[in-house]
Amino acid sequence: MKFGGSSVSSAARMREVADLILSFPEETPVVVLSAMGKTTNNLLLAGEKAVSCGAPKASEINELAVIKELHLRTIDELGLDSSIVSGFLDELEQLLKGVAMMKELTLRTRDYLVSFGECMSTRIFAAYLNKLGKKARQYDAFDLGFITTDDFTNADILEATYPAVAKRLHGDWIDDPAIPIVTGFLGKGWKSCAVTTLGRGGSDLTATTIGKALGLREIQVWKDVDGVLTCDPNIYANAVPVPYLTFDEAAELAYFGAQVLHPQSMRPAREGGIPVRVKNSYNRHAPGTVITKTRDMRKSILTSIVLKSNITMLDIVSTRMLGQYGFLAKVFSIFEDLGISVDSVATSEVSISLTLDPSKLWSRELIQQELDHVVEELEKIAVVHLLQHRSIISLIGNVQRSSLILEKAFNVLRRNGVNVQMISQGAxxxxxxxxxxxxxxxxxxxALHSAFFENGFLSEVEEADLAQNGVPVLVSSNGAINGN
Known part of the structure; x- marks a missing residue:
């Protein structure tokens, strides 16, 4: 059971999560926690301010005060001893003074800095469960067996992690049974032995890794929404939960901007064949979304609509005409050299349209100098048009119905006077x-959500399918379809 930052953002929320765990007395879950609320963001901001403020003023950084106040207040409200986190808060202040003195925040130090959030939230929660009489044991993932590459801020989990985690948790359970409370998002670099982080949202990856390592029956990811939704509810209030998804659909949704799941987090669950259930910790009775390897797609057309805004599009046309082999290779080698990720691609022999991932690094967006440099390099082999302020609308749906999805989508966009500037279908x-x-x-x-999910579109499709198969169709006055 993995709980995100908003699920454990205060003493009240921690009580709610503890109650939720205790409401399944027959289960002995492994619990993975993120840092409390906005703590990770505050730690990063504190580190950036420390670089420029000078050592004497490091202890006066506002974000440090916010972090201290939140954790000490939570401990007080839960009736726990402040010594649980006081050592971490003192060390955090010393670390920020060191950053201020060096006037430098390396990626390695940044990972160590943000690890304080999870290290404190898990200790508070484990202590609270023990106070309630439910035996719990806290684990730092970097001591539990999470072995990663040394790519600080965006490390990958190595295969050696699975047996190491299984051995430690099984051994401790046999010796002295207790609910494990594990830090999300963290690991240990295999060469450096330093603390690493798994990238933004990496706590989901922590949970699925443990699920695969132990061969568990189910992985539950508890969020602040009722599962994976048909679109972002901030864009359109009529969004509804999707009851079932495949891992392929979940991966595409994650990559193209749905904030519910981390793009890499599905991989261990897929490999282990373990279902992932997305649930709402604020609404525990909502059924949520279950993600599995396969699902019945017979009645499925469109699953979800995802929007990724503020992307950059490039139209690249070769300066030589047909038969220029190696053109695609040259284009993509330029992006590789500059370390810039490409989202979507549409191509012919002499031209390419592509979009660039706006968050090449999870802490900031592409900057204009990088874009200018890309264009400069590409203009050595092609005519380039740089188009900014674009958005990708991704339609995640049934591969067998792609023509129907496109037909409906383009009709909707035409009626709304919108011209599509590029189209791409993933492998x-x-x-x-x-x-x-x-x-x-x-x-x-x-408009797309309304057309696909609200205006009887599925009934129309079912009716057409039945008629196509030679089945007489009766449509009742309430729109229900009866095929005999």
Missing amino acids: SKVNISLVVNDSEAKQCVQ
């Missing part, structure tokens, strides 16, 4: 991506 075939102007994007998502 997994579950994702069709359309590029439009930023200014039109939210209106497009609302």
